[in-house]
Amino acid sequence: MSTGPTPGSVPRATERPRPTDQADVRRHNAALVLGCVSEAGPLSRARVAAHTGLTRATVGTIVDELIAGGLVSEQGTRAPAGVGRPGTDLALRPDGAAGVGLEINVDGIVAAVVDLGGTVRHRAARSGDLRGRTAAAVLRSAARMVDDAVAAAYDLGLPVRGIGVAVPGLVDLGEQVLRLAPNLGWTDVAVAERLRSYAVTSWPCPVVLDNEANLAALGELWTGGHGSTDSFVLVNGDVGVGAGVVLEGRLHRGSRGFGGELGHLTVAPDGPECRCGARGCLEQVAGLDFILRQAGVRDAPRTGEDAVAPLLARLARGDERAVAAVRQAGESLGVGVAALVNLFDVDTVILGGVFAPLFPWLDEPLQAVVHRRVLSAAWAPLTVRPSRLGRDAAVIGAAYAPLRDVLADPLGADASVA
Amino acid sequence: MSTGPTPGSVPRATERPRPTDQADVRRHNAALVLGCVSEAGPLSRARVAAHTGLTRATVGTIVDELIAGGLVSEQGTRAPAGVGRPGTDLALRPDGAAGVGLEINVDGIVAAVVDLGGTVRHRAARSGDLRGRTAAAVLRSAARMVDDAVAAAYDLGLPVRGIGVAVPGLVDLGEQVLRLAPNLGWTDVAVAERLRSYAVTSWPCPVVLDNEANLAALGELWTGGHGSTDSFVLVNGDVGVGAGVVLEGRLHRGSRGFGGELGHLTVAPDGPECRCGARGCLEQVAGLDFILRQAGVRDAPRTGEDAVAPLLARLARGDERAVAAVRQAGESLGVGVAALVNLFDVDTVILGGVFAPLFPWLDEPLQAVVHRRVLSAAWAPLTVRPSRLGRDAAVIGAAYAPLRDVLADPLGADASVA
DNA sequence: AGAGTTCGTACAGCGCCTAAACATACTCGC
DNA sequence: GCGAGTATGTTTAGGCGCTGTACGAACTCT
Numbered sequence: 023m024s025t026g027p028t029p030g031s032v033p034r035a036t037e038r039p040r041p042t043d044q045a046d047v048r049r050h051n052a053a054l055v056l057g058c059v060s061e062a063g064p065l066s067r068a069r070v071a072a073h074t075g076l077t078r079a080t081v082g083t084i085v086d087e088l089i090a091g092g093l094v095s096e097q098g099t100r101a102p103a104g105v106g107r108p109g110t111d112l113a114l115r116p117d118g119a120a121g122v123g124l125e126i127n128v129d130g131i132v133a134a135v136v137d138l139g140g141t142v143r144h145r146a147a148r149s150g151d152l153r154g155r156t157a158a159a160v161l162r163s164a165a166r167m168v169d170d171a172v173a174a175a176y177d178l179g180l181p182v183r184g185i186g187v188a189v190p191g192l193v194d195l196g197e198q199v200l201r202l203a204p205n206l207g208w209t210d211v212a213v214a215e216r217l218r219s220y221a222v223t224s225w226p227c228p229v230v231l232d233n234e235a236n237l238a239a240l241g242e243l244w245t246g247g248h249g250s251t252d253s254f255v256l257v258n259g260d261v262g263v264g265a266g267v268v269l270e271g272r273l274h275r276g277s278r279g280f281g282g283e284l285g286h287l288t289v290a291p292d293g294p295e296c297r298c299g300a301r302g303c304l305e306q307v308a309g310l311d312f313i314l315r316q317a318g319v320r321d322a323p324r325t326g327e328d329a330v331a332p333l334l335a336r337l338a339r340g341d342e343r344a345v346a347a348v349r350q351a352g353e354s355l356g357v358g359v360a361a362l363v364n365l366f367d368v369d370t371v372i373l374g375g376v377f378a379p380l381f382p383w384l385d386e387p388l389q390a391v392v393h394r395r396v397l398s399a400a401w402a403p404l405t406v407r408p409s410r411l412g413r414d415a416a417v418i419g420a421a422y423a424p425l426r427d428v429l430a431d432p433l434g435a436d437a438s439v440a
Numbered sequence: 441m442s443t444g445p446t447p448g449s450v451p452r453a454t455e456r457p458r459p460t461d462q463a464d465v466r467r468h469n470a471a472l473v474l475g476c477v478s479e480a481g482p483l484s485r486a487r488v489a490a491h492t493g494l495t496r497a498t499v500g501t502i503v504d505e506l507i508a509g510g511l512v513s514e515q516g517t518r519a520p521a522g523v524g525r526p527g528t529d530l531a532l533r534p535d536g537a538a539g540v541g542l543e544i545n546v547d548g549i550v551a552a553v554v555d556l557g558g559t560v561r562h563r564a565a566r567s568g569d570l571r572g573r574t575a576a577a578v579l580r581s582a583a584r585m586v587d588d589a590v591a592a593a594y595d596l597g598l599p600v601r602g603i604g605v606a607v608p609g610l611v612d613l614g615e616q617v618l619r620l621a622p623n624l625g626w627t628d629v630a631v632a633e634r635l636r637s638y639a640v641t642s643w644p645c646p647v648v649l650d651n652e653a654n655l656a657a658l659g660e661l662w663t664g665g666h667g668s669t670d671s672f673v674l675v676n677g678d679v680g681v682g683a684g685v686v687l688e689g690r691l692h693r694g695s696r697g698f699g700g701e702l703g704h705l706t707v708a709p710d711g712p713e714c715r716c717g718a719r720g721c722l723e724q725v726a727g728l729d730f731i732l733r734q735a736g737v738r739d740a741p742r743t744g745e746d747a748v749a750p751l752l753a754r755l756a757r758g759d760e761r762a763v764a765a766v767r768q769a770g771e772s773l774g775v776g777v778a779a780l781v782n783l784f785d786v787d788t789v790i791l792g793g794v795f796a797p798l799f800p801w802l803d804e805p806l807q808a809v810v811h812r813r814v815l816s817a818a819w820a821p822l823t824v825r826p827s828r829l830g831r832d833a834a835v836i837g838a839a840y841a842p843l844r845d846v847l848a849d850p851l852g853a854d855a856s857v858a
Numbered sequence: 859a860g861a862g863t864t865c866g867t868a869c870a871g872c873g874c875c876t877a878a879a880c881a882t883a884c885t886c887g888c
Numbered sequence: 889g890c891g892a893g894t895a896t897g898t899t900t901a902g903g904c905g906c907t908g909t910a911c912g913a914a915c916t917c918t
Contacts, residue, residue, distance in 0.1 A: 039475070041494045042468040043906050044873050050460040051875085057457070068896055076459045077876055082897065099883090106895025107883040253694075265783065269692055276671075276785025283782040286815055288775055290709060300813045357706055361779055364701040365683065367694025395718045397704055461875050462904050469906085486865055498906060500866060517914090524864025525914040 048084075049431050051076060055084045056093060056432045059112050060138075064097055066109025085112060092181070093118040093138070093432050114138060119428045120180035122171045123421025124217075125188040125234060126164055128152055128205045129326045132414065133167040135175045135182075136421035138428070140245035142414070144174040157211045165220035172225060184227045184424020187213055188234035188416040198231050230423060234416040235282055236275055238409075239266025241419025242372055243273070244426060246410045254370035255362050256409065257284060257355070259377035261325050263305040269366060285309065289357045308354040310376055316347035327413055330376045337383055345383060352384035356391025363396045363404055374409035381408035466502075467849050469494060473502045474511060474850045477530050478556075482515055484527025503530060510599070511536040511556070511850050532556060537846045538598035540589045541839025542635075543606040543652060544582055546570055546623045547744045550832065551585040553593045553600075554839035556846070558663035560832070562592040575629045583638035590643060602645045602842020605631055606652035606834040616649050648841060652834040653700055654693055656827075657684025659837025660790055661691070662844060664828050672788035673780050674827065675702060675773070677795035679743050681723040687784060703727065707775045726772040728794055734765035745831055748794045755801055763801060770802035774809025781814050781822055792827035799826035 054074050059065055062073060071081045088094040097111040116139030125132045129151060135144035146167055152160055168185060175182045191203030200211045214229040239256040252271035258264045263285035267274045276282070285305030286298050293302030306312060310329060314322060322332045336344035359371050373381050385406060392406075393399045411418050472492050477483055480491060489499045506512040513536075515529040534557030543550045547569060553562035564585055570578055586603060593600045609621030618629045632647040657674040670689035676682045681703035685692045694700070703723030704716050711720030724730060728747060732740060740750045754762040777789050791799050803824060810824075811817045829836050 039472055039492075041472060041492055041498075041906090042465045044462065044465065044875090044904095045906095047460045047462065047465060047874060054457055054459060066896070074457075074459055078897065079877085079899080080459075080875060083874090104895085105885045105893070107885095107897080109896055267783065269687075270690075272688075272690075274687055274784060283815055286782050286813065287779050288707070288813065291707075292710075298813075298815050361705050362783070364704050365685065365780070365783075366692060395704065395706065395716075397701055397716050459875090462873095462906090463875095465874095465905060484865075495907060496866065497868085497908085501905090522864085523862070523916045525866080525916095527865055 049434065051080065052084050052088065052432045053430050055081060056088060056114070056429060059088075059094055060114045060429070064111040064113045066111055068109050070112065087433055091118070091432060093428070116141065117178070117180055119183045119425055120175050120178075121421040121424040122168060122175065122182055122185040123188070123417040123419070123423075124164055124168055124171075124185065125417040125420060126152070126160065126206075126213075127188075127190055127234065127416075131160070131164050131167060132417045133164070133171045134414065134417045134421050135171050135178070135180065136245075136418055136425070137180055138425055140418075140422065142418065142421075143178055143180065144171055145414075145417075146170060152206060157206075157208050157216070160206075161211075161213065161216050162220045165217045166222070168217065168225070169222050172223060182225075182227050183428050185217075185225060185229045186237065186420030186423040187217065187229060187231045188237045188420040189213060189231065190234050193231055193233050195232065198229075200231065228424065232420070232423070233275070235264045235266050236273055237419035237423065238374060238411075238415035239268050239419070240273055240426075241411055241415040241417075241422060242266075242374075242409060243268050243271065244422050245418055246372070246415075251370045251405070253366070253368045254372055255284075255359075255366075255368050256372045256374050256415075257359070257377060259308070259310065259373070259375040259380075261305075261310050263309055263355075263358075265362070267362075267366070267368075269368070284358050284362070287358050287361060289354050304354055304358045308351040308358070313347050313351050313376075313380075316350060317341070317344040318347075319344070327376070330379055334379055337380075348380050348383040349387045351380075352387035353391050355384065356388040357395065359388060359404075359406070360392045360395035363392060363399075367398065367402065368404075369402060370405045370407070372407060372409050374412070374415055378408040378412055381406075467852060469498065470502050470506065470850045471848050473499060474506060474532070474847060477506075477512055478532045478847070482529040482531045484529055486527050488530065505851055509536070509850060511846070534559065535596070535598055537601045537843055538593050538596075539839040539842040540586060540593065540600055540603040541606070541835040541837070541841075542582055542586055542589075542603065543835040543838060544570070544578065544624075544631075545606075545608055545652065545834075549578070549582050549585060550835045551582075551589045552832065552835045552839050553589050553596070553598065554663070554836055554843070555598055556843055558836075558840065560836065560839075561596055561598065562589055563832075563835075564588060570624060575624075575626050575634070578624075579629075579631065579634050580638045583635045584640070586635065586643070587640050590641060600643075600645050601846050603635075603643060603647045604655065604838030604841040605635065605647060605649045606655045606838040607631060607649065608652050611649055611651050613650065616647075618649065646842065650838070650841070651693070653682045653684050654691055655837035655841065656792060656829075656833035657686050657837070658691055658844075659829055659833040659835075659840060660684075660792075660827060661686050661689065662840050663836055664790070664833075669788045669823070671784070671786045672790055673702075673777075673784075673786050674790045674792050674833070675777070675795060677726070677728065677791070677793040677798075679723075679728050681727055681773075681776075683780070685780075685784070685786075687786070702776050702780070705776045705779060707772050722772060722776045726769040726776070731765050731769050731794075731798075734768065735759070735762040736765075737762070745794070748797055752797055755798075766798055766801040767805045769798075770805035771809050773802060774806040775813065777806060777822075777824070778810045778813035781810060781817075785816065785820065786822075787820060788823045788825070790825060790827050792830070792833055796826040796830055799824075 058070050058074050067081050071078045094112050095115045097113050099108050099110055116137045118138050120135055120137045123134045130149040132147045134142050137143050189200050190205055192201045194201050198214045200213045202209055214231050242256050253269050256266040265282045265284035286303045288302050289304045289307055290302035294306050295301055296303035296306050317333055319333050323329045392404055476488050476492050485499050489496045512530050513533045515531050517526050517528050534555045536556050538553055538555045541552045548567040550565045552560050555561050607618050608623055610619045612619050616632045618631050620627055632649050660674050671687050674684040683700045683702035704721045706720050707722045707725055708720035712724050713719055714721035714724050737751050741747045
C-alpha cells in the first residue's frame with residue numbers, strides 16, 4: 023500500500039533508463055491483456071490471445087490474476103457463434119478501480135470520483151472567488167471535499183487507487199510542489215503534502231499534482247471518446263488562451279513546464295498591446311475579454327462558464343454584433359490553429375473552456391482560415407470539435423490519472439477491496 | 441542477414457503493441473549496457489553494473505556478447521584508482537558498425553559512410569541541378585555512389601548495417617515510397633527498391649527512406665553534440681523554411697508527415713503574398729529569396745550553399761544593406777521561433793541550412809524578438825546556435841539511422857565482419 | 859606477507875513465456 | 889442419438905534470463 027508518488031503515465035522529473043527483468047515482462051503483458059479487453063470489448067481468452075499475440079496459456083494465467091485483482095470479470099458463456107467450444111467472455115470491471123480528482127481554480131473547487139470506465143460516479147463543487155483566500159484555508163476546504171469523495175467511493179464499493187490534483191499554475195512534478203499560481207497568488211505550495219495533512223480520514227493512496235491544462239488534455243485523451251486520434255491540441259478559452267498538446271498519445275508539457283502558451287502567438291502585429299508586452303497576441307483578439315467587449319456584453323462576470331451565458335443568449339437570437347464578435351475570434355483562432363497544424367500536422371483540434379459552447383459560431387470562420395493558411399489542408403482534413411468533457415475535463419483527467427497507472431501496471435499495486 | 445526494413449528509431453506505419461518475452465528483456469538490457477558504455481566513456485563491468493542497476497553477472501554475460509558482436513572492446517587494465525582489484529575498461533568500438541547515408545536533393549547527391557562514433561569516414565558528392573532529370577537516371581547514379589560507399593566501408597573494415605536515404609519530399613514510411621517531391625517533380629517513386637535494383641554489388645542490409653528535414657534533425661540529435669538537450673527545433677533555411685521538431689528525444693513528423701512547415705507561419709499579415717496563397721508567411725520575410733533581394737545580391741544562384749557566398753562577402757566587409765537584410769530576417773525568424781517556444785518550451789533552437797553561416801548576424805535580433813514575445817524567456821533562457829553538421833546533417837542522419845537500430849538492439853542483427 | 863577490498867565468473871534458483879498435449883464443450887452430419 | 893470435427897481453456901515440460909551467493913583473482917595498505 024504505497025503512499026508516495028508512483029511512476030506512470032504522468033512522468034516525474036527525468037526518468038533514468040532502468041534495467042528490465044521478468045517481472046517487467048509480466049507487467050507489460052498484463053497491461054497488454056487488460057488493454058485488449060478494455061478496448062476491444064468483451065472477448066474470450068482465446069480471442070485475446072489471438073489479438074495480442076500471446077499464447078493461450080499465458081493469457082490464461084494473466085487473466086486469473088486480473089480477475090483476482092478485481093479488474094476483469096467473466097461474463098458467462100456467450101451464445102456460440104460457430105462450431106467448437108464457445109469461450110467465456112471477459113470484460114473490464116468498471117468498478118474495479120476508481121480515482122479521485124480535485125480541481126482547484128480561481129473560481130472554485132471541484133472534486134469527483136471517476137471509475138475505470140471513465141464515468142463520473144460522484145461530483146461536488148464549491149464555487150466562489152478564491153483569489154483573496156490563503157492557501158491554508160482553500161486547501162483545508164479542498165481536503166474536506168476529498169474526504170467526502172473518498173467516502174463516496176467507499177459507499178459505492180469503489181477501491182480508490184489514487185488522488186489527482188489539478189491546479190492553475192506551474193507545477194514542479196518531481197517535488198510535487200505548486201511553484202507559481204499567478205491567479206491565486208500562491209508560490210511554492212506543497213499542495214499534495216498539505217492536503218494530506220488536512221485530511222480527516224487517512225488516504226491510502228498516492229496524491230499526485232499537475233497543471234490543470236495538462237490534465238484537461240489528458241482527460242480528453244483518456245476519456246473524451248477520441249476514437250483513433252492520439253494527436254490533438256486542446257485549445258482552452260477563457261480570459262487567456264492555453265493549449266494542451268498531445269502528440270502520438272503523449273502529452274508535451276515542454277522542457278520546463280512553460281508549454282502551451284498559444285495565447286501569446288502573434289496574430290496581428292499591429293493589434294493591441296498585450297499584458298505580456300508584445301503586440302497582437304492571440305489572446306487579445308480571441309480571448310474572452312475581446313469577445314465580450316466586441317459583442318457589447320457588459321452584464322457578465324469576466325471569467326468562467328457563467329461569463330458566456332448572456333453572450334450565448336444573444337447568439338441564440340441572432341444578435342449580429344455578437345455573431346460578428348465570435349466569428350472574428352474564430353478567425354483569429356484559426357490563425358493560431360493553422361500555425362499548430364503547419365508545425366505538427368495534428369489532425370484534430372478540440373475547443374474547450376468558453377470556446378466549447380461557442381463552437382457552432384466559431385467553427386466555420388476558423389476552418390476557413392485554416393484552409394487558407396495550411397498547405398496540407400486539402401490532403402489532410404482537420405477535425406475541429408468542442409470538448410466532450412467541457413468544464414470538467416481537468417477534474418476528470420486528474421481523477422483518471424491514477425487509473426492510467428493501474429491500466430499500465432494492473433498487478434503492481436495491491437488490489438484492495440473497498 | 442535481413443534485407444527488409446527493420447523496426448527501430450525510425451518508426452514505420454502504426455506500431456501495434458506487441459507481447460514481451462525474455463528475449464526482449466535481453467534486448468533491452470543489452471541496449472542499456474551498450475548505451476552506458478557509449479555515453480559514460482570507458483567503464484569497467486562493475487561500474488556499468490552500478491550505473492545501470494544490473495547485476496555484475498548479467499553485465500558480464502551481456503558484455504561477452506557485445507564483444508563477440510564487435511561493438512565493444514576491452515581496453516586492458518586501467519591504472520588502479522584505489523584499493524581492490526582494478527577493472528578492465530570497456531569502450532565502444534567506433535568501427536564496430538557503420539551506416540551508409542545517401543542524400544538526394546535538388547542540387548546534387550551526397551553519399552557518406554558514418555561509423556558508430558558518429559564520424560564521417562567516407563564522403564562523396566556529385567553536384568548539379570537534378571530538376572530536369574528522370575528518377576531512373578538520378579537513382580542509377582545514386583546507386584553507383586552507394587556502391588562506392590559500401591566498397592569504401594569494406595576497405596575500412598567497417599561492417600555496414602544499413603543504408604539510409606534522405607529525399608526532399610513526402611515519404612510513405614510504411615511502404616517506403618517517395619510519394620511526392622515537388623522540387624524534383626517525382627511522384628510515387630519506390631526509391632529504396634529501385635536503388636537496390638540498380639546496384640552493381642548486392643547490399644546485405646536494409647535500405648530505409650525518410651524525409652531529409654527529418655533526418656537532418658535526427659542527425660543533429662544523434663551526432664550533433666547536443667549535450668543534454670533532447671528537445672530542440674532545427675530550423676532549416678533555404679528558399680523555403682522548414683523545421684524539424686524533436687521533443688524529449690523523439691522526432692515529431694506529424695500524423696501524416698506534413699509537419700515542420702514553419703515557413704508558412706504567419707508573421708506579417710499585411711506582407712507579400714506567398715505561393716501557398718496566404719499572406720505574410722515567414723518564408724516570404726526570412727527565406728533566402730527575401731534576404732538576397734533585400735541585400736541587393738543578384739550575382740548568385742538562387743538556392744543551396746553557394747547562394748550565400750556573395751552575401752557573406754558583403755557581410756564580412758560590413759555592407760550595411762546586407763547586414764540590415766539579414767537582421768530583418770532574424771527578426772522575422774524570431775517571431776516564428778517565439779511561437780515555437782511559447783507552444784513547446786523547447787530550450788534550444790538550431791539554425792541550419794543557409795541560416796547556419798548567417799548565424800552571427802541573425803542571432804542578436806532573433807534573440808531580442810524572442811525575449812520580447814516569450815513569457816517565460818526570463819526564467820528559461822533559450823539557446824540558439826548554428827548547426828554543427830551544417831549541410832551534411834541529412835546525410836549523416838541518414839547514415840546514422842541504421843546505427844541507432846544497432847544501438848537499440850545490439851544483439852538482434854548479425855554481427856557480420858567486413 | 860597477510861588482511862582487506864574490489865573485480866569478474868560460476869552455479870543454483872526462480873519467474874515467465876512457449877509449445878505440445880489434454881480435457882472440455884459445442885456444432886455438424888448422418 | 890451419436891460420433892467426427894473444431895475451438896476453448898488448462899496442464900506440463902522445457903528454455904531462457906535475471907538474482908543472489910559463493911569463489912577465485914588482482915591489487916593496496918600496513
